[in-house]
Amino acid sequence: xxxxxxxxxxxxxxxxxxxxxxxxxxxxxxxxxxxxxxxxxxxxxxxxxxxxxxxxxxxxxxxxxxxxxxxxxxxxxxxxxxxxxxxxxxxxxxxxxxxxxxxxxxxxxxxxxxxxxxxxxxxxxxxxxxxxxxxxxxxxxxxxxxxxxxxxxxxxxxxxxxxxxxxxxxxxxxxxxxxxxxxxxxxxxxxxxxxxxxxxxxxxxxxxxxxxxxxxxxxxxxxxxxxxxxxxxxxxxxxxxxxxxxxxxxxxxxxxxxxxxxxxxxxxxxxxxxxxxxxxxxxxxxxxxxxxxxxxxxxxxxxxxxxxxxxxxxxxxxxxxxxxxxxxxxxxxxxxxxxxxxxxxxxxxxxxxxxxxxxxxxxxxxxxxxxxxxxxxxxxxxxxxxxxxxxxxxxxxxxxxxxxxxxxxxxxxxxxxxxxx
Ligand code: HEM
Ligand code: HEM
Numbered sequence: 001x002x003x004x005x006x007x008x009x010x011x012x013x014x015x016x017x018x019x020x021x022x023x024x025x026x027x028x029x030x031x032x033x034x035x036x037x038x039x040x041x042x043x044x045x046x047x048x049x050x051x052x053x054x055x056x057x058x059x060x061x062x063x064x065x066x067x068x069x070x071x072x073x074x075x076x077x078x079x080x081x082x083x084x085x086x087x088x089x090x091x092x093x094x095x096x097x098x099x100x101x102x103x104x105x106x107x108x109x110x111x112x113x114x115x116x117x118x119x120x121x122x123x124x125x126x127x128x129x130x131x132x133x134x135x136x137x138x139x140x141x142x143x144x145x146x147x148x149x150x151x152x153x154x155x156x157x158x159x160x161x162x163x164x165x166x167x168x169x170x171x172x173x174x175x176x177x178x179x180x181x182x183x184x185x186x187x188x189x190x191x192x193x194x195x196x197x198x199x200x201x202x203x204x205x206x207x208x209x210x211x212x213x214x215x216x217x218x219x220x221x222x223x224x225x226x227x228x229x230x231x232x233x234x235x236x237x238x239x240x241x242x243x244x245x246x247x248x249x250x251x252x253x254x255x256x257x258x259x260x261x262x263x264x265x266x267x268x269x270x271x272x273x274x275x276x277x278x279x280x281x282x283x284x285x286x287x288x289x290x291x292x293x294x295x296x297x298x299x300x301x302x303x304x305x306x307x308x309x310x311x312x313x314x315x316x317x318x319x320x321x322x323x324x325x326x327x328x329x330x331x332x333x334x335x336x337x338x339x340x341x342x343x344x345x346x347x348x349x350x351x352x353x354x355x356x357x358x359x360x361x362x363x364x365x366x367x368x369x370x371x372x373x374x375x376x377x378x379x380x381x382x383x384x385x386x387x388x389x390x391x392x393x394x395x396x397x398x399x400x401x402x403x404x405x406x407x408x409x410x411x412x413x414x415x416x417x418x419x420x421x
Contacts, residue, residue, distance in 0.1 A: 088275070093294035094301045095281040102172035103279060107305040109169050110271075111312055112162035113263070116200070119155040120256065127207070129252035131245030134209035135330040142327055153320030159201055161312065163346045166194050174380070174400045178280045181388035184381035186277070189270040191378045196263045201344050203255040206248060210328030215337040217251070218243045220347070223354065226363040242333070283390055340421045342414060349410035377403070 068076060076083065094103060126145055128137040141148035170190060173179060179187035206217045221237050224230035239246030285291050295301055343351055350370055357366045376383070386393040 090296075090298050092275060092278060092297035094279045094297055095285070095294055096292045097281060097285055097290050099176060099282060102169075102176065103301075104305060104308050105165055105169035105172055106274070108308055108312055109162055109165040110267075111309040112158045112165060113197075113267075115158040115313075115316065116155060116162060117260070119151045119158065122151050123155060124256065129207070129248055131209070131248055134207065134248060138208045138210075139327060149324070150317070150320055153324050154316050156325045157316050157319045159204060160345070161316065163197055163201055166197050167346070170194060171400065171404055175397060176280070176282045177384070177387040177393065177396070179381040179387075180280075180283075180384065180390075181381075183273070183277055183280060186270060186273045187381045188378055189266050189273065192266050193263065193270060196259055196266065198346060200255060200259050200263070201346060203251040203259065205344060206243075206251045207255065208328070209248060209331050211331050211335065211338060212328050212341070214243060214331030214333070215341045216343050217247065218337075219341055220343050221247070223363070223367070226361075227367050244333070283387060283392055340418055342418060345411060345415075348414035349407045352410040352414050373403075 094100070123141060126137055126141050126148065128134060138152075141152050143149070145151075173187070173190070202217075202220060206213045221234055221243065224233045224237075235241065237247070237250065238244070239250050279297075281291055342348065350366075353366045353370070354363050357363060359365075380396065381388070384393050384396045387396065
C-alpha cells in the first residue's frame with residue numbers, strides 16, 4: 001500500500017496530537033473543546049433516552065489543543081474523526097522523475113469537469129429542454145444573456161478538452177503501467193469515467209437542437225440497430241422510432257441528472273484510490289535510482305497542478321473568443337440531412353471502422369470487434385501479470401501503441417474526408 005509514500009502508515013497516527021489524556025482530567029484550552037459533561041462515560045441505560053455505546057470512548061479529540069482559529073476549532077471539535085485522513089493527505093508525496101509531467105493530466109481532466117459542472121449549471125438557468133424551445137433558448141443564451149455566449153462556448157470547448165485530457169491520461173497511465181497491482185481498480189474505474197464522459201459528449205451534442213446535432217444523433221443512435229436486441233436500445237434512447245422531442249427529453253435527463261450522478265460516484269472512488277494508494281512510479285525506476293526525490297502533494301504538487309489549471313482556463317477563454325462554435329439552424333426533421341454528417345471527433349475512429357466494413361454484416365462485425373476490444377482493454381491490469389510482478393511487459397507497450405495508432409489514423413482519415421468537403 002502506498003508504495004511511494006514514505007509515510008505510508010501516516011494515516012493511522014494523527015500529526016500533532018498531544019499525549020492522549022483523559023478529557024475530564026485536563027482543562028480545555030480557551031476556545032476549544034469543553035470538558036466532557038459529567039457522566040459522559042456512563043453506560044447507556046443511565047442516560048435518558050440517548051444511546052451511549054456500552055464501552056468507554058477513547059479519550060476525545062487529540063487535536064483540541066492545536067493552534068487554529070475559533071472557527072477551525074469549532075469544526076475540529078465536531079469532525080476530529082476525519083482529521084487523521086487530512087493528515088494522511090498532507091503526507092502524500094509524488095515521485096519526481098523524467099516522466100512526472102504525465103501526472104498532471106488526471107488533475108487537468110478533473111479541472112475541465114469542474115468547469116463543465118459550473119458552466120452547465122449556469123446554462124441550465126436559461127436552457128429549455130423542449131422541442132419547441134430548445135433552439136430558441138440556446139440562441140437566447142448566445143445573444144441576449146450577459147456573458148451567455150462565454151458560458152456556452154466554454155462549456156462546448158471544455159467538453160472537448162475534458163475528453164482529450166481523459167484520453168491522454170488513459171494512455172499515459174497505460175504506458176507507465178500505472179494500472180499494475182495494486183491499482184487495477186483505478187484503471188477499471190478510470191475506464192468507466194471515460195465511457196461516462198463520452199456519454200456526456202453524446203447526450204450534450206443534441207441539446208442545442210440544431211440541424212447538425214439532430215442528424216448526427218440520428219446517425220449515432222442508429223448504430224446499435226444491427227446488433228441483436230439493438231433495436232430495443234435504439235427505441236429506448238430515442239423515446240420512439242425516430243429522433244424527436246422525446247429524444248431531447250431523454251438526452252437532457254441523461255446529461256444533467258443520471259450521468260453527473262454516476263460520474264461523481266465513480267470519480268469519488270477513483271480519487272479515493274489515488275489518495276489511498278499514492279502515485280505509482282514506472283517499473284524499475286526506484287531500483288535503478290531514476291527517482292529524483294519526492295514532492296509533497298500538498299501544497300507543492302497541487303500548486304503546480306493549479307498552474308496547469310490556470311493555463312487551461314486561459315486557453316478556454318481564448319478559444320471561446322477566437323474560435324466560437326457555431327449556432328447553426330434549428331433542427332427540422334423534414335429537411336434533408338446536410339452533407340458530411342459526422343459525430344464528435346472522439347467517436348471518429350469507431351465511425352470510420354463502421355464505414356470501412358462494407359461487407360455483409362460488416363457493421364455488426366465492427367461493433368463486436370469494438371466491444372471485445374473494450375472488454376480486453378478494461379481487463380488489461382489482470383491480463384498483464386508480468387507488470388504486476390514489477391517486471392517489464394513490452395508486449396503490452398506494443399499493444400498500447402497499436403491501439404493508439406488505430407485511433408489516431410482512423411480519426412485523421414475522418415478529418416481528411418471532412419476537410420475535403
Ligand atoms: C453537471 C454537469 C453538466 C450540466 C448541468 C450540463 C448542462 C448542459 C446544458 C444545459 C447544455 C445545453 C446548452 C448548450 O448547448 O449550450 C449542455 C450542452 C452540452 N454539454 Fe453539458 N452539462 C454538464 C456536463 C457536461 C460534460 C461533463 C460534458 C462533456 C464531457 C458536456 C458536454 C456538453 C456538450 C458537448 C454540449 C453541447 C454544446 C454545444 O454545442 O453548445 N456537458 N450541457
Ligand atoms: C473523468 C475522468 C478522469 C479523472 C477526473 C481522473 C482523475 C485522476 C487523478 C486526479 C489522478 C491522480 C493524478 C494522476 O496520476 O494523473 C488519477 C490517477 C489515475 N487514473 Fe484517472 N481520471 C480519469 C480517467 C481515467 C481513465 C480514463 C483511466 C484509465 C483507463 C484512469 C486511470 C488512472 C490511473 C491508473 C491512475 C493512477 C496513476 C498513478 O498512480 O500513477 N483515469 N486519475
